[in-house]
Amino acid sequence: MTEEQTKSQQLLDRRKNIVANGVGVFNTATVKKAKGAIITDVDGKEHIDFAGGIGVVNAGHCPEPVVKAIQEQAEKYLHTSFNVVTYEPYIQLCEELAEILPHGEKTKAMLISTGAEAVENAIKIARQATKRPAVICFTEAYHGRTLMGMSLTSKVNYKFSSGPFAPEVYRIPFPNFYKYHGTQSMEEFVETELKRLKESAHSMVDINSVAAIIVEPIQGEGGFNPIPQKYLEGLRFFCDEHGVLLIFDEIQSGFCRTGHWASWQHYGVQPDISTYAKSMGSGLPIAAVLGRAEIMDAAEPGTIGGTYIGSPVCCAAALATIQLMKDENLNERALYIGKLITERMENFRKECPEIGDVRGLGAMIGIEFIQDNDPGKPHTELCAKIVKGCAEEGLILISAGTFKNVIRILCPLVITDEQLNSALDILENQIKKHT
Numbered sequence: 001m002t003e004e005q006t007k008s009q010q011l012l013d014r015r016k017n018i019v020a021n022g023v024g025v026f027n028t029a030t031v032k033k034a035k036g037a038i039i040t041d042v043d044g045k046e047h048i049d050f051a052g053g054i055g056v057v058n059a060g061h062c063p064e065p066v067v068k069a070i071q072e073q074a075e076k077y078l079h080t081s082f083n084v085v086t087y088e089p090y091i092q093l094c095e096e097l098a099e100i101l102p103h104g105e106k107t108k109a110m111l112i113s114t115g116a117e118a119v120e121n122a123i124k125i126a127r128q129a130t131k132r133p134a135v136i137c138f139t140e141a142y143h144g145r146t147l148m149g150m151s152l153t154s155k156v157n158y159k160f161s162s163g164p165f166a167p168e169v170y171r172i173p174f175p176n177f178y179k180y181h182g183t184q185s186m187e188e189f190v191e192t193e194l195k196r197l198k199e200s201a202h203s204m205v206d207i208n209s210v211a212a213i214i215v216e217p218i219q220g221e222g223g224f225n226p227i228p229q230k231y232l233e234g235l236r237f238f239c240d241e242h243g244v245l246l247i248f249d250e251i252q253s254g255f256c257r258t259g260h261w262a263s264w265q266h267y268g269v270q271p272d273i274s275t276y277a278k279s280m281g282s283g284l285p286i287a288a289v290l291g292r293a294e295i296m297d298a299a300e301p302g303t304i305g306g307t308y309i310g311s312p313v314c315c316a317a318a319l320a321t322i323q324l325m326k327d328e329n330l331n332e333r334a335l336y337i338g339k340l341i342t343e344r345m346e347n348f349r350k351e352c353p354e355i356g357d358v359r360g361l362g363a364m365i366g367i368e369f370i371q372d373n374d375p376g377k378p379h380t381e382l383c384a385k386i387v388k389g390c391a392e393e394g395l396i397l398i399s400a401g402t403f404k405n406v407i408r409i410l411c412p413l414v415i416t417d418e419q420l421n422s423a424l425d426i427l428e429n430q431i432k433k434h435t
Contacts, residue, residue: 007042026398027051027391034061037415039396047391048423051398052410055220055252055364058279058330059321060414066282069320073313082111082309089315094288096322100261101290103270108296110289111310115251115277116144118287119214121304122273123148125291126212126245129298134205136213136244138174140222140402143214143249152214155221155402170205172197174219175231178357178368179375186228194234201242212245212273213238217263220252223401224359224366224408232269245272245295251287252364255279255321256330256413259338259362266361282321286314330413334363337420341365341409344424354379354435360409366400367407378405382434389430395423 008030015025030041037060039047052058059066073089082090090111098107112118123135135152137143143152150159151166159165175193177186184192201207217232219225239246248271253263255276260266262274272295277287285308289296325331342358345367349355356370369379369386383405390397400408407427411420 011042026054027387027396029391029396036060037412037419045394047394047396048411048415048419048426049396050390050409050411050423050427051396052279052412053283054278054398055257055410056278056283058256058334058413059282059324059328060412061283063282063321063324063414065324066317066320069316070284070313073316077312079308079311081307083305083307087312087315089312089319090310093310093315093318096319097276097288097290100322101274101276103272103274103290104292106293107290108293109291110296110304111315112287112289112306113285113308113311113314114144114287115249115275116146116149117306118251118275118277118289119143119152119249120146120148122214122247122275122289122291123212124304125289125296125299126247126273128300128303129295130211130243130245132209132211134168134170134210136170136172136200136205136210138215138219139171140174140176140219140225141171141214141216141249142219142221153221158221168209170200170210172200172204174215174222174225175228176225177228178225178359187230190228190230190234193228193231194238197235197238207242207244210242210244212247214247214249216249216253217267217269218253218258218361218364220408221400223368223406224364226263226359226361227267229267232264232267236269239272247271248274250274251277252410253361256325256334257362257364257410258360259331259335261331263361263364280321281314281318284311284314284317286310286318328414331362333413337363337411337413337415338365340417340420341424344428348428348431352431352435354382355431363409363411363413365409367409368401369405369407378403380405383407385434386427386430389433390426393426393430395426397427 032042033040039049094109137152139154141154143149148166151169181189248264250262273291345358357368369383371377371379380403387397400406
């Protein structure tokens, strides 16, 4: 290795020496600066970013209006705690969120710092609103690493030796059509899965004890699995029938990623409560819970929130991010990017049987790798080789799925067509190389 080549490795060695092993390493890239869709590492090498900080920089790295808003707010005040001293950026952001993500006739919101906190608070609100204890979630779900988040999360490698978990959490199969439909048509498959849902009210938990059902309309860590339209409609009907609140987790899929402010807007199915984070603040830690006003107001004063509930600096970043997304029409851009990626990958799939499925909504695209044309045989090793090979060629990727056999694409939506096509060239070359 030359001296230049050792800088990134030196940084990674320092990380290994001092940072707890439990902090994941999903990719071995380093960063000195980042702009738009490009990350420049400590050796000066440029990388195209297809991970987006795990779906956090939909508006790109360091967008100028957002950086300016952060700087201006930082000069005024950094923290007072909204519980103690009220400030306008928090209120203005809640007003903006209610406008772009309306929940019925009147919407209310609360702000916190992380997606996991949003999920925790959404469950607390649902329980107080219904006076019921139980929550139903799904296989392949991911909702965070806090106690309730882990309890709701399906993927076991996020919860090794971390129990006991929160009680009154019940899990049913996610309607993963690609993996489990067998010979059934979509209509038959949905009918079967809705029957399972209805049976759960008798065989798994008393439905009159269920406060909420929480679901990702398009699963993130689970492998970018979109929920079938008719299933989500049936889920909404089931909740209404039994007085159960429906919570949509939009933390990875929100803020233009799928071509809407939230993926549920594709379906035309209204949640009672929904959660957001990640790209809402362009990298600053901010999250939100939105819901119908009467449900949100059911939580007793002081029972939700925390010290850092909507930092004024993070609120300023989120407001500037949302305005930038509107100005740049990133919802439309996401649809364009998703169409381009899907068409290229579907064409490439014809010559690569290891690609079992290409799926997603908007620019939230997953590419699943399998063996022997069998969805039940995930090709984890191949996926890992592709991620590593792409990193060596200057493309930052991360995987997803229960068996880490899905490449997930979460590129910044400000990526240029040239950068996008260059990245897809690298990806295709690495798939060819390892298949």
